[in-house]
Each structure stands twice: as structure tokens, then as C-alpha cells.
Amino acid sequence: MCEHMNATSAMENLTLATSLSECDLAESASRRKLFLFFYLAIIITSIPSNAFSLYVSWQHIRQKNELGVYLFSLALSDLTFTVGLSLWLDFLWRGVWTHGGYVCVLSVYFLFTNFYTSDALLCCIAVDRYLAVVHPLKYTFLRKVGTAVVVSVAIWVLVVCFNATTITWEDSYHENNKFSVCFDIFLPLSENLARANVARFFLGFIVPVLLVLFTTWGICEAVKSNQATEEQERKRISKLLTVVLICILFCFGPVHVMMLIRILVDDCRKVAWFFYPYKISIAISTLNCLADPLLYCFITRTGKANVSKVVLFCQLKKRSKDECVV
Template identity: 80%
Template sequence: MENLTLGVNDSECYSIDSSSRRRPFLFFYLAIIITAIPSNAFFLYVSWQHIRQKNGLGVYLFNLALSDLTFTIGFSLWLDFLWRGVWVHGGYVCVLSVYFLFTNFYTSDVLLCCIAIDRYLAVVHPLKYTSLRKVGTAAAVSVAIWVLVVSFNVITITWEDTYQENNKLCFDLFFPVSDNLARANVARFILGFIVPSLLMVFSNWRICKAVKSNQATEEQERKRISKLLTVFLLSLLFCFGPIHVMMLLSTVVEDCRNLAWFLYPYKISIAISTLNCLADPLLYCFITRTGKENVNQVVLFFQVKKRSRYEDVV
């Protein structure tokens, strides 16, 4: 486990990481960034095509891709942190990077929840709430999500809980947590994880129930829809569940001398949460029918372009 060093006043502790322990995280995050940037750029393009077709769902997909892409680009600073072992970019950049981290967390899971609700309205109430599924409504909801998430982060993320200037550490677990951070972690667990998860479970359950009761839907199509909804729900639980559980546990830990067991699982949970940037475009592009069609169109385009180049050379 990582070493623990007590602070000057023996009231806080922080981790000292060797380069060998940092290296696996460095390679993992590097692989995430290299893969996520082009996939989310493509995801952004595909979702924009949905918006051009006046599809309200495309607005949620576009904002989801935008959130993942901006976070992935900004996340490159953490590679430098892992490489050096210290944060050299100052407190303002540290706090800003943590803003990006939590903004991506909660815009992503709320937008996934909106996508599930949009599908619920389309399948269970196809003619009743059509105004809620228009592009204008989806755009207003998306703007409200960004404003609420950014406002919540401004209130809950503080310099004291994020940056340790003496040891040049950024977001690297200072214990014991402050009362402000403890309240923020509880709020994040309830509002940022439990509520979206319950709404997604409800939406998926009603969609599956409606599909099964619809005699016109073929059995193969029912299985495909059920599998798709299950994968999206498991993705949310897998990416955001561990980090929120660890944040909640951090609020009850008081003695920093007994925290050696806590640090490494916490850092692993953060690493798992970053998989969300890769999961969103992959789930859409390779599991949904529309996503597969878009991928096939792009592949066909490059095949035709490559063939024309070859013919020109010949």
C-alpha cells in the first residue's frame, strides 16, 4: 500500500507515491485519452447529425459527447501530475481541473438519465408528451443541467479541500475531510448517483414492460432493447458507483493513521470513473442500431476514398 505521511500539525495526512506505483495509472490514463478523444469527436459529429434532423435525442447525445471530450482534453494535466509525482501548475489550475472532473461526472450521469427518460416517453407515451421530446425542450433541459452542475461544483469544491500547496498535491486525499467536504460527498452520493440511478431503473423497467406487452414487437427486437437498456444501466453503475461509495466512506474515516487500506482503492475508483469518457461513445456507436449505421457509413466512406486513391495511382 502507499505510504502515509502526517502533516505538520498531525491533523491531516496525504499519500506519497513511488514512481512504480504511479506508472500503471499513468499508462491507463494515457490509453483512455488516446482512445477517448477521437471516439468522442466522432460521437460529437454523429450527434450533430441527429440535431440537424430535428431529433431531440441528438441534443442530449451532443452535450454528452461535449462533456466527455472537454474533460478528456483537460485530463492531460493529470498525466503530468502522475509523471512528476507533484502538482506544478498551481492551485487555480488544480481547482479548475477538479471542476472539470466533477462537471463531467454529473453532466454525464444526468444526461444519461435524460436519454433514458426520452426513450421512456417515446416508447411508453409515444403520442402524449411529444413537446417534451423536441429539440428546443432538449436544448433548454441541457442548458439547465450545465448551469445546475457548474453551480453545485462552485459551491462544494473549495481550495482547502482540493489543493495542498506545501506538498504540491492536487485532489490526493487529505484526511480527515472537512465538514464542508463531508456534506458535499453525501449530497453527491444522493443527488449525483442514487437519484439518477433510480430514475434510469424506473425508465428501463417501464420500457421493458411496454415492449413485452406490445404484440407487434418481435422477440428478437425485445431482447435487443432489453440488452441495450441493461448495458446502459450497468455502465452508469460501474463507472460512477465505486467512486461515490468511496467518497461516502471518506466522510466516516477520522484517523489518518489507519488509512493505508483506503488510498489505493480510492485511486482505482477514480480510474474506473474515467472509463465513462470511453463508454458513452462506444455504447452508442457499437450497440445502438443508429450508431452502427453511422459507423458503417464512415467505414464505407473511407473504403471508397482509399479505393479511389488506389485507382488514381494505377
């Protein structure tokens, strides 16, 4: 009896080991390098642009503009994620995760925290502009700096709590005698991760898209009927909402669609076709770190003014240096 149970247990272990080995998707070094250079370019561009965006958004806050609070939180979220992204460069270079499970789970936390804080804050910006244009006198208490601070803190707390319940070690980190992998795990999905992916798709993508579409439609209708709105102001509001919508659709759309499709792929041995589209969707989502600075540096009035000041300062400094040389 015991021999039979041992034989059965050994057979189960053998089957498990075989299935795990079949699920390990080897990635060529050349393809890894493409992703490596892409993420390196994101980091090099994102850190200075978001650091400057922190300064720009701080100018908004000093002027008692609630929009600055949301922009500041966006820049902070992008900078936090970009610092964590540097760990992936080593992973892509080596082809194996060498930092252990705890750091892996933390890096996944950074990824999803950036996703959903950015998502929610972009929605806050859209709603804030909607209230400012459509109901300029009705909901003024919602458009105060103090309210924006409370909303931003609440978003961070809710996102962190959501991630704490949906991100697990077993879904984020896989290690065996040969190598260890972080996040790029294509074992059969656990029930927890399947439920999390459905929640992420609807709460993190569908709801924000519908909300931004509604606010955009409302603002467009209000601007059309309000002849007092200047043409330049209309264009500025249009650009702002366009960038918000593109951020959500282009940066977060592909990865959330892939999360949903991943639920339907039960057999990990048939997931090879899914591997690179999924990795590309993750890479596209990181472009959000560059889209956010565009949002507040080049579209908002204060942002454009500060960019102009920096450009003017650099031009004057270069001119004075040239005069010294002459």
C-alpha cells in the same frame, strides 16, 4: 502569560505540522506510471471517439431528433473532461502538482462536472426512451429538440452551480515546503466536503440508478405487452438501456461508494488502506468517456449508419490506393 500563549501556539503549530506530515501518503513511481499509462490510453481513445460522436449526434439533431441533443451534450462533456485529464499525466509523471492551486481547482471542476452532467444526461436518455415507448402519444412536447436543449442547458447550469458551492480550494489543493498535491489529499475531511460527499452519493448515484431502473422496468413491461414492436427494435432498446445502466453502476458506483466511506475515515493516519482503492475508483470513472461513444455510435440507428459509412469510405479509399499502386 504571553510566553505561555506563545509556547501553546508553537505546540499547536508543531502538532499540526506533525499531523500533516503523517497524512502525506507517498506513492511509488511504478504505481504512478500504471495510472499514467491508463489515463494516456483513455485520452488517446476518448478524443477521436467523442469527436466522432459529436458528428453522429449532430446528425440526430439535423433529423429533429431530441435524443441527439443529449448525446451531443454527453460528447461535449467527455471532450472537456478529457482535455483537462491531460494535466493529470504531468502530475503522475512528476509525483507533484506544478500547475498551482487555480489550475488544480479547475481540473477538479472538470472532473465533477463530467460526472454529474453525464449522470443527468444518461437519465434524460433513459426517460426519453421511456416516454417514446410507454407513452408515445401522451408527452410529445417533452420529446422535442427545443425541450431537450432547455433541459441540457439547465443541467449544465445546475451542475456548475452545485460544484461552485461544494468544491473548495482547501479540499482540492495542498501545498507545503516540500511538495504540492492536487485532489489526492487525505487530510481530515472538512464539514463542507463531508456534506458534499453525502449529497453526491444520493443525488449523483442513488437517484440516477433508481430512475434508470424504473424506466428500464417500464420499457420492458411495455415491450412485452406490445406485440407490434419488432424483435430488432426490442434488442436495440434493450442494448441502449443496458449500456446506460452499466455506465452509471460501473463507472460511477465505485467512486461514490468510496466518497461515502471516506467520511467514516476520520484519522488520516489510518487511511493508507483506502488510498489505492480510491484512486482505482477514480480511474474506473474515467471509462465513462469511452462508454458514452459506444452508447450513441454503435447502438442508435443513426450512429450505426454513420459508423458504417465511415468504414465503407475507408475501405474504398484503401482499395483505390491499392489499385493505384498496382
